[in-house]
Amino acid sequence: MTFILDSKLNADTFSVVKLGLCDLRLMNDRRWPWLILVPQRPDITEIHDLTPLDQTMLTFEAGIAAQALKSVTNCEKINTGALGNIVRQLHLHVIARNVGDAAWPGPVWGHGTREPYSENDARAFAKAVLDAI
Incomplete structure (x- = not known):
């Protein structure tokens, strides 16, 4: 079977x-x-559907992503979670949080209205994360 990203x-x-x-x-x-x-x-x-090796890789890659995000944002806290209540495909959220942000101290899900990036800002932020990795 081939991997296909959820739409x-x-x-x-x-x-x-x-x-x-x-x-x-x-x-x-x-x-x-x-x-x-x-x-x-x-x-x-x-997560438990993954092989033990893939579980280990997921943990390792989550750590890399969290360290890069912390480095780029200088945030106070990293929230990590896998919910899957809306999108069933396994995915892990890694979110930079700060005291006083729009949803603090609650979860970000369902809070307010999304504020999309411009394509240029998204590319710049993605590049900063990639450089930090």
Whole structure:
């Protein structure tokens, strides 16, 4: 079977880079610097559905993404989570948070109205993340 990125993830994110396991993507919402890791495995919905090696790679790549995001944003906190209630395809959110941001201290999901990046700003931010990796 071939890996196909979920259409909602494709519509809501920009590609940053393909890592060893994951497609690293930038969420198109400038209110929070927000990365998405999508393991490039077909028909996977849960972390425990991955092989043990892929689980290890996901953890490793999440750490790399979190360190890069922290370096680029100098944020106070990194939130990491895998929900999958709307998009079933396994994906891991890595979000830079700061005290006083628009949703602090609550979750970012469902808070307010998305503020999309311009294409140039998205490319610049994605490049900064990639350079930090």
